[in-house]
Amino acid sequence: MPETLLSLRGVTKNFAEVEALKRIDLEIHSGEIVGLVGSNGAGKTTLLRLMAGVYTPSNGRVELSNGRPVEEMRQELGVVPESTGLYSRLTAWENIRYHSRMHGVSDSVSWARTEKFAEHLDMKDNLSRHTKGFSRGMRQKTALLRALAHGPNILLLDEPTAGLDITSARTVRALVRQLRDEGGTVIYSTHQLAEAQQVCDRIVIIHNGEIRADGSPGELLSSTGTENLEEAYVSLTLDQARPRQEEADKEGALSSWWRRLFTPRTPVSTREVNEDE
Amino acid sequence: MxxxxxxxxxxxxxxxxxxxxxxxxxxxxxxxxxxxxxxxxxxxFPVLLESEAAELDALELNVVIQSEDFPLNLLENITAVSLSTSFEALPNVSSLSEPGNDLERVRNGSTDALLRFDSQNETWSYAILHLSTSERSNEARYRLLTTLSEWEDSEVRERITASGLDVNETLDPLRWDGDIAQGDVAxxxxxxxxxxxxxxxxxxxxxxxxxxxxxxxxxxxxxxxxxxxxxxxxxxxxxxxxxxxxxxxxxxxxxxxxxxxxxxxxxxxxxxxxxxxxxxxxxxxxxxxxxxxxxxxxxxxxxxxxxxxxxxxxxxxxxxxxxxxxxxxxxxxxxxxxxxxxxxxxxxxxxxxxxxxxxxxxxxxxxxxxxxxxxxxxxxxxxxxxxxxxxxxxxxxxxxxxxxxx
Incomplete structure (x- = not known):
């Protein structure tokens, strides 16, 4: 039985009145790639942020194998958020070095690891460039290098291939599999089933803040009695998907009222359309 | 930490x-x-101010003098400060400051300022009509006022001397003795x-x-x-x-x-x-x-x-x-x-x-x-x-x- 690296026990996350995640129980084992699959607003990013210790659970616990809360052990993690979060006025290497220093890793160790992975990702020549002009693929690869440079035990990737061209997406997926082969653990959020099936050892389907299924692709097919993962996914998520929950509490009451005051009513028929508006 | x-x-x-x-x-x-x-x-900023002031100083300005008996030495002083003068008779107004029929020509700039000057025995009355929103007119008024003030000062001195008094003792009976800065003990x-x-x-x-x-x-x-x-x-x-x-x-x-x-x-x-x-x-x-x-x-x-x-x-x-x-x-x-x-x-x-x-x-x-x-x-x-x-x-x-x- 592989070692449990990260566990979520009865985790609930509320944003104001909205329950974004409902009693999540999940264990992440050493050496596996776990795919978090769900539609937009399902709760994947919220779950990843809980695992990264950015969010605190409303109820339940997120802890590492040693029983310590994850927010105290972030040096164990390497995170690539959906937005990549690169500083455009720094070079790729400076971005990587900054995060490594924050992890307490020396520049020489960080450089050695960066150089190794940069070869795989064909990024070595770009390390000295400012990230301002980087394509989406280069940004994603740099963020991946940054997450790997300090030698994390667990890698959290939020939609790592979103917006990437085919070649870049293949390179990223290949690197993820290589990391797993070298004993690393990866949590891989995506809304593409085919990608999850291609990359992940285990797929966790999240819908409306709940885990609807958790298992290998074969186990999901047999438990749902379907012939492919798409059918399995549809059968597990028949209820209508909700909108993104974090958006709900973004605007204050006064701001919301003021905005509505200057927003014309949307017409319900052609007759109501005001051409002069 | x-x-x-x-x-x-x-x-x-x-x-x-x-x-x-x-x-x-x-x-x-x-x-x-x-x-x-x-x-x-x-x-x-001071350089800009100085250059603007120099530009104003160089202007030749037109003033109309309305007077029945204008002192010649005052006229010499006025022309010495680049003011071109033309003379007219005093209009029939209740006070010299009342613009009367001269209002429009001062407003439209046909003259930069208008000096009314009236003698009454040993004293004089005067008024200057000008347009405060015009820099030319303000400058003309300033030059007239300065010249009139200097002329008045000279008249006062002459009268004091004519009365057999010492000008300085009469005009400045109370004086600071020594260097003013020395009085500050800070x-x-x-x-x-x-x-x-x-x-x-x-x-x-x-x-x-x-x-x-x-x-x-x-x-x-x-x-x-x-x-x-x-x-x-x-x-x-x-x-x-x-x-x-x-x-x-x-x-x-x-x-x-x-x-x-x-x-x-x-x-x-x-x-x-x-x-x-x-x-x-x-x-x-x-x-x-x-x-x-x-x-x-x-x-x-x-x-x-x-x-x-x-x-x-x-x-x-x-x-x-x-x-x-x-x-x-x-x-x-x-x-x-x-x-x-x-x-x-x-x-x-x-x-x-x-x-x-x-x-x-x-x-x-x-x-x-x-x-x-x-x-x-x-x-x-x-x-x-x-x-x-x-x-x-x-x-x-x-x-x-x-x-x-x-």
Missing amino acids: SEGSGRRIRAIAKKEVVEFARDWRTIIAIIVIPLLMFPLLFIL TSGEQAGMVLSLFIPLVLAIWTYSSAIQPSIDMTAGERERGTLEALLCLPCTRIELLMGKWVAVATITGIGVVLQICGLLFAIGYLASSSFIGLPKLSIASVGLIVLSILLFAVMVVAFELALAMRSHSVKEAGSILAPALMLILFPALFTQVINLDGIEGFWFAIPVVNILLALRELLMNRVITEHVLIWVVSSVVYASLAAYYASRQFSREDIVTSLS
Whole structure:
């Protein structure tokens, strides 16, 4: 039985009145790639942020194998958020070095690891460039290098291939599999089933803040009695998907009222359309 | 604070300063503008004023003189100051100041000014019609007034002499004996402190706040908007370390700006005025130490407050529209503080936020260390700085700062 690296026990996350995640129980084992699959607003990013210790659970616990809360052990993690979060006025290497220093890793160790992975990702020549002009693929690869440079035990990737061209997406997926082969653990959020099936050892389907299924692709097919993962996914998520929950509490009451005051009513028929508006 | 914590704070601060300095617009805003603002204002502005004044002096202006019996020596004086004259009879008006039928020609500029001059036995009455919104007309009036004043002075002297009196004894019976400057027992250092206390606190307060706006927004709402904050929050640093790192960076950038601006200001004053106008204030070690403490406490409060407000904002635009008008919270107290009389000042003034530090700086620049005042402003400033830092830490601990509009 592989070692449990990260566990979520009865985790609930509320944003104001909205329950974004409902009693999540999940264990992440050493050496596996776990795919978090769900539609937009399902709760994947919220779950990843809980695992990264950015969010605190409303109820339940997120802890590492040693029983310590994850927010105290972030040096164990390497995170690539959906937005990549690169500083455009720094070079790729400076971005990587900054995060490594924050992890307490020396520049020489960080450089050695960066150089190794940069070869795989064909990024070595770009390390000295400012990230301002980087394509989406280069940004994603740099963020991946940054997450790997300090030698994390667990890698959290939020939609790592979103917006990437085919070649870049293949390179990223290949690197993820290589990391797993070298004993690393990866949590891989995506809304593409085919990608999850291609990359992940285990797929966790999240819908409306709940885990609807958790298992290998074969186990999901047999438990749902379907012939492919798409059918399995549809059968597990028949209820209508909700909108993104974090958006709900973004605007204050006064701001919301003021905005509505200057927003014309949307017409319900052609007759109501005001051409002069 | 642990060694790791200090290392992370340094790493954050260093990265923020480096990233900020790589934008050339920032260098212009933080270094070039503060350094050159006062020299340009104090040196170029007088040059511009002088050139405009010279242009006005060179103008040949037209005046109409309405008089039945105009003194010849006065006319010579008037033509000597580049005024072309034409004579007319006095109109029938109730008083010389009433424009009557001459209103329109003064308004439409056909004459730059109109002098009415009437003799009554041994005295004269006069009035000048002019258009105060016209520079030519104002200049013509000024030249006429100056000439009339000189002529009057000469008439007075002639009459005194004709009466057998001494002109100087009659006109100036009370005189200052010796050098006026010698009567001031304040030392040059104290005088310098007095002069500096009138503007250094004001510059310090306004520039500290305004130059911290841009970096505060860039390092908080800017990060949030660009989506870089989430990656940062996933790192093994606490929110307090993050706040402290960013505070150090903003305070460094702001400090450089404020120091450069004060250097520029002192240079401009030194260039503009003679060296005796302003010198170095003579300050005790206690005064210098307390000045540094007051600036530090003020910086802690202002920068923490700005970081907190900016971190509350979802976007750069939102943060800008909150922080820019909030300058009033500094500007009004700073202006009020300039007119508060320091002699016999009540202690409560030293407990009012912003006002307390500015008054303290004024006192200290005049080398006045009054224990009661120092105690009040130190305690109240520590409280306000702590409240601002606490408020900032609350904002940095909010979960929703991870969400980005982008």
